[in-house]
Amino acid sequence: MVTYDVVVVGLGGAGSSTVYHAARSGARTLGLEQFGPVHPHGSSHGSTRIYRTAYLEGPQYVPMVRRAQQLWFSLQEASGERIVRKTGGLMIGRPEGPTVAGAKATAAALSLEHAILSPSEVADRFPQFVLNESEVALWDPNAGVLFPETCIRVHSAGAVDAGAELHYGEAVQRWNADTEGVTVRTRAGEYRARSLVVTAGSWTAGVVADLALPLEIERQFMLWFPPTDLSTTGPERMPVFLWDRGPDEHTYGIPNFGDGVKVGSWRGKITPRPEAADREFHESDAAPIRGFVARCLRGVGARESTHTSCLYTNAPDRHFLIGRHPSHPRVVVISACSGHGFKFTSVIGEIAARLARHEEPGFDLTPFDPARFRPRPSTA
Numbered sequence: 001m002v003t004y005d006v007v008v009v010g011l012g013g014a015g016s017s018t019v020y021h022a023a024r025s026g027a028r029t030l031g032l033e034q035f036g037p038v039h040p041h042g043s044s045h046g047s048t049r050i051y052r053t054a055y056l057e058g059p060q061y062v063p064m065v066r067r068a069q070q071l072w073f074s075l076q077e078a079s080g081e082r083i084v085r086k087t088g089g090l091m092i093g094r095p096e097g098p099t100v101a102g103a104k105a106t107a108a109a110l111s112l113e114h115a116i117l118s119p120s121e122v123a124d125r126f127p128q129f130v131l132n133e134s135e136v137a138l139w140d141p142n143a144g145v146l147f148p149e150t151c152i153r154v155h156s157a158g159a160v161d162a163g164a165e166l167h168y169g170e171a172v173q174r175w176n177a178d179t180e181g182v183t184v185r186t187r188a189g190e191y192r193a194r195s196l197v198v199t200a201g202s203w204t205a206g207v208v209a210d211l212a213l214p215l216e217i218e219r220q221f222m223l224w225f226p227p228t229d230l231s232t233t234g235p236e237r238m239p240v241f242l243w244d245r246g247p248d249e250h251t252y253g254i255p256n257f258g259d260g261v262k263v264g265s266w267r268g269k270i271t272p273r274p275e276a277a278d279r280e281f282h283e284s285d286a287a288p289i290r291g292f293v294a295r296c297l298r299g300v301g302a303r304e305s306t307h308t309s310c311l312y313t314n315a316p317d318r319h320f321l322i323g324r325h326p327s328h329p330r331v332v333v334i335s336a337c338s339g340h341g342f343k344f345t346s347v348i349g350e351i352a353a354r355l356a357r358h359e360e361p362g363f364d365l366t367p368f369d370p371a372r373f374r375p376r377p378s379t380a
């Protein structure tokens with residue numbers, strides 16, 4: 001049987017970065033992916049992703065956000081490919097709503113550069129956005145755009161250059177861990193490794209079924225609106241944005257990189273399994289986003305030119321899972337989605353590779369413990 005230091009299950013955003021960091025650290029690395037390289041069936045396609053720093057989900061993310069950005073910019077410099085583009089970002093909503101208040105609390109707690117803009121200040125600086133009088137915007141200068149397909153392709157190629165083997169069209173069917181290592185089975189064969197890293201995105205709960213993870217799969221749509229004003233909708237003038245008008249209208253957007261201004265909603269359709277996701281585009285998917293665009297954006301057409309579906313994998317608390325399997329210390333479990341994980345995949349790969357090699361991860365992972373959803377033993 002072929003033996004490795006690290007086997008990685010899933011070569012999407014997190015897995016491609018994990019094989020990159022593992023192979024570059026000298027580990028004999030195998031990556032197994034059920035589909036082809038860079039595919040549209042999981043969570044990491046659709047041309048663009050937002051990164052931001054004044055993190056509304058909490059200050060615990062900021063050290064990882066900063067390291068992730070360093071890694072993205074170095075990857076861009078080393079590869080000469082378009083990986084990342086800084087545009088700045090606006091978090092828009094009522095001052096007391098979760099988007100603005102959350103970003104403001106993190107910015108204040110960590111003294112991050114930011115500004116609060118009134119509707120008229122936004123109208124002066126960013127005429128693409130129409131706020132109502134009860135809203136404000138938090139300006140995060142350290143925000144921008146990542147290009148996920150390129151990130152995955154460059155990480156995967158870098159891993160191969162550093163000696164990793166990547167097998168596509170090879171789904172992991174089973175694994176067993178013992179004190180010495182892990183045995184992984186696919187239809188094509190059996191592999192032995194010192195450590196296993198699970199970065200299986202929306203399939204994670206099935207791959208580590210013994211953990212009974214309460215992960216929920218949510219099908220989303222992204223829509224691209226053709227620009228009617230090229231001077232205000234490109235990345236040099238238009239920042240990325242998150243816009244919160246209450247629990248039922250939570251929207252984000254990304255400037256035009258040639259295919260239109262991308263707009264999506266944080267609300268989608270829950271599906272029991274990734275394979276069961278309804279990929280059909282319904283009027284009910286389009287109408288709320290078209291309504292938002294008509295009310296709140298200037299410089300784009302009223303109808304989208306194209307759309308695509310994508311999957312969120314949500315934890316009940318919307319925070320990530322990054323850590324060792326509670327019963328098998330040689331198995332590392334990663335689920336960094338809940339709709340906001342791509343920007344972290346550079347640093348998550350670095351952390352996962354360190355955990356797989358039994359090194360210190362370099363970050364406090366306590367808030368991300370994969371065992372936190374297990375029922376606590378009764379003390380009665």
Ligand SMILES: Cc1cc2nc3c(=O)[nH]c(=O)nc-3n(C[C@H](O)[C@H](O)[C@H](O)COP(=O)(O)OP(=O)(O)OC[C@H]3O[C@@H](n4cnc5c(N)ncnc54)[C@H](O)[C@@H]3O)c2cc1C
Binds near residue numbers: 343345
């Ligand atoms: C519409 C949408 C918008 C988003 N916007 C943002 C954003 O703006 N900013 C941001 O930071 N994040 C955003 N996210 C979240 C981000 O994209 C995800 O957190 C990230 O892509 C998750 O990467 P992953 O590696 O966990 O999953 P994936 O990239 O889906 O990778 C998992 C891989 O594992 C493979 N796999 C699964 N099971 C097996 C198996 N048994 N054997 C072999 N291979 C297997 C799958 O085929 C897949 O390739 C968004 C997500 C969506 C859906």
